[in-house]
């Protein structure tokens with residue numbers, strides 16, 4: 072029996088199963104350390120083959136599906152392998168050296184945690200939140216933390232539509248989990264941005280790295296826009312397009328603004344789709360569905376691009392000198408294209 | 410201009426400046442007399458250095474950055490290295506409706522109403538203590554509200570914008586703050602609105618606003634009530650009458666419990682009420698200044714070049730009593746001869762002045778005010 076099975080600490084509510092579900096927790100890191108396994112063992116020892124396979128699977132699922140699926144956790148060995156697979160996956164992600172993968176992976180891990188959190192007790196969620204530096208008090212959260220993590224581009228999440236009392240926003244359990252998802256994503260992303268993979272990692276996973284890189288290249292194909300004069304896009308649209316192209320997660324309202332605008336000036340669905348293809352949570356089917364929906368291809372309504380006022384509310388307006396007197400981004404484009 | 414500069418100089422020999430915290434991390438900016446350009450990217454290492462600058466340059470306008478930087482004197486944002494910023498709300502008269510027809514005093518009174526609303530949002534909803542909130546009369550036509558509570562210093566502009574949107578009710582979705590219920594009667598469906606006066610946030614605010622509004626209407630004489638109702642955009646005489654007559658004791662009791670039986674009536678009044686309850690912060694066209702994490706703000710204790718009044722701290726518990734034309738005055742009452750350019754009636758230092766066009770001998774404080782406002786020449 073490997074030594075890993077003998078030592079593990081029971082925290083108040085953090086047992087090995089919890090750590091397997093939330094391997095980014097400080098306790099998981101602590102646990103791994105206490106196993107006193109060195110990096111060579113993890114990378115080469117047969118004992119950890121299962122963890123390595125799962126690590127690869129984590130990264131592949133993140134890349135292809137945008138989320139990491141649970142594996143059955145029946146006994147302590149399952150849990151141990153699952154926990155070890157997390158640092159392995161991280162090393163692999165970093166070894167690929169792609170910011171796109173990094174973002175997508177961080178999001179996928181966070182989404183998995185979110186799905187799991189839905190079934191947790193409130194106490195555990197508060198505990199987890201605290202570890203991430205988010206002060207959750209039952210179902211209340213301080214507005215400053217709320218603003219840091221809430222997807223406020225969604226009308227439902229805008230602070231103004233929330234119950235705010237004495238500095239605290241009142242949320243449901245799932246909503247708390249959603250905020251923590253974002254905190255997790257940020258944490259993982261920023262941790263990964265600062266670490267380097269040991270050279271052995273590149274050796275051990277050489278084949279996987281090559282395969283992943285080519286998948287990324289395929290997904291990340293650069294996009295050329297034709298006929299449409301991108302130079303004359305208003306600054307708000309320009310910044311959205313370039314954000315989307317470089318794989319930065321564009322908020323929902325930003326997508327909405329961009330899609331309705333591009334559709335209105337006559338860009339095809341395929342072309343629009345291409346712009347999104349490097350987004351970290353790109354899901355072709357879903358994105359196509361959304362675009363077709365917004366542009367009226369599968370529904371009866373064609374949504375019009377929002378007015379400048381609205382875009383401004385969403386914090387997406389970066390006016391330049393041509394924006395003076397402009398009330399609608401389409402006017403901007405039409406005026407300048409003449 | 411020389412007249413004003415001389416007067417400012419006499420004040421800046423011994424000014425009562427209220428220095429911001431972290432003096433050496435702030436950027437300062439000044440506009441000098443007879444110049445249009447702003448001198449920016451200035452930094453000081455001590456209070457004395459600031460006072461020396463005032464004496465040497467006698468600025469017409471003085472500002473400091475709400476942000477603090479690692480290198481405040483650097484000329485680009487990037488080099489400055491932003492570290493955080495106070496949260497600032499700027500309440501100015503310029504955008505309030507019908508403001509052109511009001512006198513200076515009335516204008517400031519209007520802004521005060523907005524200020525009181527703002528404070529209620531900041532304390533009740535955002536949970537700031539009164540000690541966290543500092544209020545300043547801007548020296549011009551408005552008030553500034555500064556918050557330096559640790560929890561807000563590092564908020565980015567997106568997050569600050571959410572705060573602004575909250576207090577101005579921008580993006581407020583009515584369906585998120587009221588409940589709508591369909592009541593099935595024998596032959597038709599009745600829509601009923603539920604409101605929640607005991608809740609926090611806009612949910613509670615709008616509910617209490619609606620209840621108070623109906624209470625007020627109910628307590629009025631029929632004629633006055635109808636007039637009041639008709640002040641609401643979209644409500645004509647007929648609707649107003651119908652609304653008033655339907656407001657029976659029973660109906661009122663139900664409203665107080667949070668039940669509004671006719672959804673359509675509700676829809677008519679809810680939007681205008683939201684507008685009344687929200688703070689009117691700045692014009693839509695302006696870049697939302699509160700969200701700006703690097704803005705410049707008038708330095709408390711300095712003089713405003715267009716009024717000669719001092720940027721003055723206002724006690725949060727005594728806002729009602731604050732009279733800018735008394736409490737923000739720094740000049741004395743030596744008599745000075747000026748040429749008044751148009752007739753004006755004004756109350757300053759508790760005295761009422763009715764001036765005609767032409768030469769007049771006035772106390773220094775009034776002379777400075779009129780010259781600065783270009784209503785008189787020295």
Ligand code: SF4
Nearest residue numbers: 305307379388389394
């Ligand atoms: S003013 Fe309008 S067109 Fe210009 S950047 Fe802002 S939202 Fe876009």
